[in-house]
Amino acid sequence: MPLLEVNRAFNSYGAVPVISDVTLNAERGELVCLLGPSGCGKTTLLRLIAGLETLDSGTISFDGANLHSVAPHSRGFGLMFQDLALFPHMNVYGNVGFGLRMQGLSSGAVRRRVDEMLELVDLVNYGDRKVHELSGGERQRVALARSLAPAPKLLMLDEPLASLDRVLREALQIQVRAILKEVGVTSIYVTHDKDEAFAIADTIVFMKRGSVVQAGPPETLFRAPATELVARSLGIRNIIAGTIVGASEDVEIATSVGTLTVGGPAPAEMSVGDEVLVLIDERQLFVEPIHDDPSADVIVLNGVVRERKFRGGEAEIHVTVGNDELVSIVSSADPRSDVKAGQDVCIVIPPKAITLLPTA
Amino acid sequence: MTASRLLTLGPLAFLAVFFLYPLVAILGRSFGGGALGLDPFQELLGDSYYLGRIWFTIWQATLSTLLTLVLGLPVAYLFARHEFPGKTILKALTTLPFIMPTIVVAMGFIALLGPQGIVNTALSDVFGSNAPQLRVTNTLTIIFLAHAFYNYSIVVRIVSAYWANLSPRFGESAAMLGAGRVRTFVHVTLPLLLPAVWSSAILVFVFSFTSFGVVLVLGGPQFATVEVAIYELTVKLFRLEVAGALAIIQLVFTYVFLFVYSRVQAQSAVPITLVASESVSRRRKSARDILLVVGIVAGLLVVLSPLLALIERAVSTSGGYSLTHFVSLFSNDSGSFFYLSPMRVVWNSVRFALASTAIAMLVGTSAAYVIVRPGRRSSILDALFMLPLVVSAVTLGFGFLVAFNRPPIDLRGSWLILVIAHSLIAYPFVIRTLLPVLRGMPPHLKESAAVLGASPFRVFIHIEIPIIARALLVGATFAFAVSMGEFGASLLLVRAEFTTIPVAIFRLLGQPGEANLGQALAMSTLLMAVVALGFVAIERFRYRDVGGF
Numbered sequence: 056m057p058l059l060e061v062n063r064a065f066n067s068y069g070a071v072p073v074i075s076d077v078t079l080n081a082e083r084g085e086l087v088c089l090l091g092p093s094g095c096g097k098t099t100l101l102r103l104i105a106g107l108e109t110l111d112s113g114t115i116s117f118d119g120a121n122l123h124s125v126a127p128h129s130r131g132f133g134l135m136f137q138d139l140a141l142f143p144h145m146n147v148y149g150n151v152g153f154g155l156r157m158q159g160l161s162s163g164a165v166r167r168r169v170d171e172m173l174e175l176v177d178l179v180n181y182g183d184r185k186v187h188e189l190s191g192g193e194r195q196r197v198a199l200a201r202s203l204a205p206a207p208k209l210l211m212l213d214e215p216l217a218s219l220d221r222v223l224r225e226a227l228q229i230q231v232r233a234i235l236k237e238v239g240v241t242s243i244y245v246t247h248d249k250d251e252a253f254a255i256a257d258t259i260v261f262m263k264r265g266s267v268v269q270a271g272p273p274e275t276l277f278r279a280p281a282t283e284l285v286a287r288s289l290g291i292r293n294i295i296a297g298t299i300v301g302a303s304e305d306v307e308i309a310t311s312v313g314t315l316t317v318g319g320p321a322p323a324e325m326s327v328g329d330e331v332l333v334l335i336d337e338r339q340l341f342v343e344p345i346h347d348d349p350s351a352d353v354i355v356l357n358g359v360v361r362e363r364k365f366r367g368g369e370a371e372i373h374v375t376v377g378n379d380e381l382v383s384i385v386s387s388a389d390p391r392s393d394v395k396a397g398q399d400v401c402i403v404i405p406p407k408a409i410t411l412l413p414t415a
Numbered sequence: 416m417t418a419s420r421l422l423t424l425g426p427l428a429f430l431a432v433f434f435l436y437p438l439v440a441i442l443g444r445s446f447g448g449g450a451l452g453l454d455p456f457q458e459l460l461g462d463s464y465y466l467g468r469i470w471f472t473i474w475q476a477t478l479s480t481l482l483t484l485v486l487g488l489p490v491a492y493l494f495a496r497h498e499f500p501g502k503t504i505l506k507a508l509t510t511l512p513f514i515m516p517t518i519v520v521a522m523g524f525i526a527l528l529g530p531q532g533i534v535n536t537a538l539s540d541v542f543g544s545n546a547p548q549l550r551v552t553n554t555l556t557i558i559f560l561a562h563a564f565y566n567y568s569i570v571v572r573i574v575s576a577y578w579a580n581l582s583p584r585f586g587e588s589a590a591m592l593g594a595g596r597v598r599t600f601v602h603v604t605l606p607l608l609l610p611a612v613w614s615s616a617i618l619v620f621v622f623s624f625t626s627f628g629v630v631l632v633l634g635g636p637q638f639a640t641v642e643v644a645i646y647e648l649t650v651k652l653f654r655l656e657v658a659g660a661l662a663i664i665q666l667v668f669t670y671v672f673l674f675v676y677s678r679v680q681a682q683s684a685v686p687i688t689l690v691a692s693e694s695v696s697r698r699r700k701s702a703r704d705i706l707l708v709v710g711i712v713a714g715l716l717v718v719l720s721p722l723l724a725l726i727e728r729a730v731s732t733s734g735g736y737s738l739t740h741f742v743s744l745f746s747n748d749s750g751s752f753f754y755l756s757p758m759r760v761v762w763n764s765v766r767f768a769l770a771s772t773a774i775a776m777l778v779g780t781s782a783a784y785v786i787v788r789p790g791r792r793s794s795i796l797d798a799l800f801m802l803p804l805v806v807s808a809v810t811l812g813f814g815f816l817v818a819f820n821r822p823p824i825d826l827r828g829s830w831l832i833l834v835i836a837h838s839l840i841a842y843p844f845v846i847r848t849l850l851p852v853l854r855g856m857p858p859h860l861k862e863s864a865a866v867l868g869a870s871p872f873r874v875f876i877h878i879e880i881p882i883i884a885r886a887l888l889v890g891a892t893f894a895f896a897v898s899m900g901e902f903g904a905s906l907l908l909v910r911a912e913f914t915t916i917p918v919a920i921f922r923l924l925g926q927p928g929e930a931n932l933g934q935a936l937a938m939s940t941l942l943m944a945v946v947a948l949g950f951v952a953i954e955r956f957r958y959r960d961v962g963g964f
Contacts, residue, residue: 107862127865128874134866140859144881153877154867205868 056119058083058241059104059209064113066103073099075265077113081209081241081258086232088256089245092288096265097245098137101211104243105134117209128157133207133240137214139198141186147173147197148182154205172200175234192223199231203238210235210242216251228254249289253277261285279410283332286412292382293335296414302327306411312376315354318406325413332412337382339408341391342372346401354404356381360394374402426782426800432824433835434803437814438666444817445659455660465644465661472640475555476623479562483619484612486563487570490714494571495578499708506571507954508715513568514950515722515943516900517628518917522939523721524561524633525552525924526728531932533724553635561629564721566619573618577611610679617676621669625807627903628917632924641665642809642903649813649907659817662810673805677798722943729936733929740933744941755914757934761941764916767830768898771837775894776887778838779845786846787853797850804843808903811836815908830913833905837898844897845890852886885956892956896949899942916942 057080066074074096081087089097102108104115106127115122122130133154141150151172155165173179176196181189189197195215202210215231216224232255235242246252252259253273260270261281269281280286286294297315301307302325306317310333325331346355358376370392372383381402385392394400445455459465494506512520526532528551535549551557585607586599594602627642639647641661648658716723732739744757755763782800786793803811815836819826826832860882864874902917909918916938923935 105862105866107865126870127862128868128870130866131868132866134863136859136863138857138859140857140863142860142864142878143857153864153869157864157868157873201867 057081058085058118059243060114060116061100061104062114062116064100064103064115065111066099066108067111068099073265074103077262077265077267079260079267079270081243083241084239086235086242086244086255086257088252088259089243089262090249090252090256090259090288091247091262091268093247095262097247097262098213099265100262101134101213101243101245104209105132105211106130107134131205131208133202133205133210135198135202135210135212135215137217139194139215141194141198141201143186145186146182147178147184147186147189150186150197151182151201151204153201158205168204169200172204175203175237176200177230191219192227195219195227196230199234203234203240207240210240212242212244214245214247217246217248224251225254231255261288280334280412283412283414286332286334291334291337293337293340295333295335295379295381297331297333299325299327299329299331308333308411311378312356312381315404315409316406317409317411318352322411322413325411330414332414334410334412335381335404336408336410337384340381340383340402340404341385342374342383342394342400342402343391344394344398344400346403352406354406356402356404358400358402360396360398360400362396363392363394374400376402422781423785426778426785429778430800430802433839434806434811436824437811437818438806440818441659441662441810441814444656445663455656459657459660459664465657468639468641468644468661469664471638472624472642475558475562475638475640476620476626479559479566479623479626480616480620482559482563483566483570483623484616487567487615488574488612490567490571490711491574491578493707493711494575495581497707499711501708505711505715507950508719509571510568511719511722511947511950512564513566514896515565515946516902516917517565517626518632518902518920519725519900519939519943519946520561520565520721521629521632522920522924522936523725523943524557524564524629526936527721527724528552528557528560531728533727552633553637555634555638557633558626558630558638561633562619562623562626564718565629566622567718569618569622570612570615573615574608574611578608581607613679614676617672617679621672621676621805624672625665625669627807627809628921632921642807645813646809646903646907649809649816655813655817658813662813665807665810669805669807725936725943726940729933729940732933740937741940743930743934744937755912757919757938760914760916760919760938763913764899764942767834767837767913767915768895770834771841771898772891772894774834774838775841775845775898776891779842779890779894780849780887782842783846783849783853786850797846800846801843803839808840808901809907811839812904812907815904828910833908833913833915834898836904836908837901838894840901840904841894841897844893848886848890848893849883852883856882888956889953892949892952896946899945 059079059081061077061079064074064077064079065072077096077100079087079100089100091097099108103110104122106122106125110123117130142153145153148169151169152165155168160168169182170179173181176199178193178196178200181193181197186194186197198215199212202212212231216227219227228251244252244255246255256273258270259273259276261268261276263284269276269285276285277289277291280289280291283294295310295312297308297310299306300309300314306325308315308317308331315333342358342360356376358374358381360372361375361380362373364371364373365387366384368387369384370387370389372385372392372394374381374383383402446453490509494502494509515523528534528549530550530552538549551560581604585603590596590599624640625642626640627646630638630640631643631646634643642665645658645661645665648654648661729740730736730738744761746756782796786796786800806814815826815832818824819832826835856879861874861878864878865871869877899915900917901915902921905915905918906921909915914922920935920938920942923931923938
């Protein structure tokens with residue numbers, strides 16, 4: 056049985072629905088990321104689980120017990136806010152020890168636990184610092200230590216790294232995941248950044264307008280996104296609309312760039328006449344000035360290079376095909392990356408680079 | 416009734432009973448006489464004396480405002496656009512006059528420019544004549560000077576705060592587009608500053624318009640403002656109907672001006688790029704800077720000279736410097752005016768101020784919580800609770816006189832009437848100091864504590880109280896200082912045995928003799944010291960930048 060179960064949750068702000076029919080589970084020790092555009096209800100869902108908002112209908116249970124009538128301060132959960140909400144009138148020690156004092160621990164026990172927590176977040180000897188003396192990254196780690204100190208049964212983090220610059224954010228993502236895994240706490244982590252979700256999550260729950268669109272391991276979502284929005288949100292750019300015209304042996308899809316033939320049987324739910332989206336992995340397709348290996352089982356399209364972007368170790372080649380544009384990413388050391396804008400090229404697509412997605 | 420209901424209704428009830436009811440009582444007094452029910456107004460508007468008072472009040476306020484602007488704007492510029500050593504302290508010192516009780520300011524001017532003031536004594540020494548060389552008491556000049564002294568810090572505070580945050584990019588853009596310094600100022604900077612200039616000007620105008628203590632003490636009978644006329648009608652002539660009519664006319668004037676003020680304020684909220692002030696001011700270490708500081712310090716000495724003169728006069732006697740006047744406060748010389756010993760007067764002031772502070776804190780704090788509660792009525796409630804601030808002290812005292820002299824609320828002869836009047840004047844200051852802190856409190860602070868296991872009560876004790884503690888302290892200090900210095904309402908309401916320091920000073924001034932003047936000076940100095948101490952405490956404890964954490 057999952058540790059946290061959100062079952063058919065509804066919540067609205069006035070007449071505006073914020074959360075509609077959300078069902079969500081988290082296993083013990085699991086790190087769940089809520090991912091989605093801003094305003095999709097991620098934060099409200101956290102606040103519902105924390106008890107800071109109340110459900111219109113549905114249930115939230117923890118370890119089998121309904122949380123409905125449990126006050127926020129009695130739930131034993133932790134919540135790290137985006138603005139961190141470090142208490143300005145207390146030093147680092149006072150902040151980290153606050154939850155422990157609320158539990159009624161002796162001052163010795165508080166001290167031991169705070170020291171332990173500061174060591175965990177690599178802030179040994181920071182106890183006497185004032186909160187406003189800390190750097191951005193230090194504040195984040197103090198807030199994390201404060202949330203973890205009372206050993207919460209569930210830790211929620213609401214975009215905790217959003218205010219940091221990219222370099223620091225990426226460093227802390229790794230550190231946060233390592234700490235959460237070391238502690239073994241079940242966590243729900245809200246972010247709107249897919250890279251952060253990929254770096255942190257065991258499971259990604261993709262939300263849109265108050266509903267869960269898709270949930271699963273990061274790789275599953277990336278390989279088989281449920282909708283175009285999920286695909287685009289996860290950074291998939293090569294998306295072409297098409298119609299299935301043949302499904303007898305190989306699947307044939309008519310698109311604006313020509314008919315694409317994909318080997319193997321069509322997914323069960325698709326049949327001739329269905330409109331689909333063709334997703335092409337930008338790291339598997341490549342361009343060549345001339346494609347002279349007719350034996351290979353690949354799809355070949357003709358296009359014109361619009362732009363070649365140098366991205367350090369990689370080159371990003373944008374090719375115009377009919378009215379569409381496809382992107383290929385290859386190593387910048389690869390001779391195939393050596394193309395110029397305006398150049399006619401062949402686009403080579405191995406069938407396994409293609410994923411079919413039914414349109415809604 | 417729930418606790419939250421009580422929180423809302425408590426301050427509202429206080430406002431209704433002790434503010435709105437007296438206003439209604441004034442209205443009831445003034446309307447209803449004669450066939451049209453407008454007799455007091457007809458008498459008022461048919462009498463050239465009272466028309467003259469209204470006209471005088473308007474033009475003296477206008478001229479006072481202009482003078483205040485002329486003095487205040489350059490200082491505002493210096494504080495906004497220049498960085499120099501000691502700026503914080505100098506800026507705090509410029510505010511000092513504004514928080515001084517009117518009676519202290521009036522005494523300061525008497526000590527500086529009065530017949531026995533420093534200036535005249537010095538002139539007599541030089542010219543060897545015993546007659547005062549400089550006769551400015553009981554003239555318009557001293558009223559203007561006192562008004563400017565009192566109010567110029569309003570201009571400095573409001574305009575320099577706005578100016579300091581005004582992006583210099585506007586001026587720089589104008590310069591790049593070919594405008595010289597003068598044209599940049601006239602066409603770009605000044606128009607951008609105008610909302611701030613207007614709001615400060617209107618405030619100064621309203622304060623000069625309802626000016627009482629300064630005019631009564633320094634101007635003498637021939638320069639009575641409307642406020643002074645209301646006082647005289649009430650206390651000397653017992654013409655309560657006419658006094659009420661005049662009070663209503665004054666109220667209409669003030670409300671119109673404050674309405675304009677709020678509109679101007681709303682306009683000044685037009686989004687103009689404002690930037691952090693640190694990035695705006697010029698930091699140059701040069702000979703010019705030192706010159707600037709010397710100039711500012713010299714200017715400040717001039718500005719503070721009435722207060723300094725007050726101290727000097729209080730310790731000087733015909734036989735040289737001594738503490739005679741202060742020592743005399745501890746004796747009860749039967750030859751002096753007092754039925755009460757001076758120390759009894761001080762004790763009166765202190766205990767009334769403590770009681771007023773307690774009530775003002777209770778009302779102000781609960782009102783502040785009512786105002787910050789989310790909802791669209793927040794701004795309406797804010798305006799409602801600020802109303803007592805815009806009613807002049809004499810009008811308030813007058814309202815109390817006519818409202819609470821008979822059942823259901825009969826407070827005649829009680830010290831409570833004074834304490835309630837003081838707390839009514841003081842609690843808006845408590846609200847103003849608390850509101851920014853309550854609003855600036857990071858929204859998730861309390862929730863964070865709750866999630867960490869703190870019950871609502873412990874959240875209040877461990878998070879809320881420590882964070883607003885300093886604001887509470889500042890509010891209490893304000894309330895205490897306001898009560899200690901309150902003059903207008905006290906003069907109308909106080910009974911002899913409850914005489915407070917400002918009233919005693921005024922009465923002493925009306926008595927002849929060096930001893931009485933000396934006691935008045937000594938008491939004023941004491942009062943100034945108390946208020947100055949409170950001011951230091953406020954500057955020390957107030958949040959440097961609210962919501963900055």
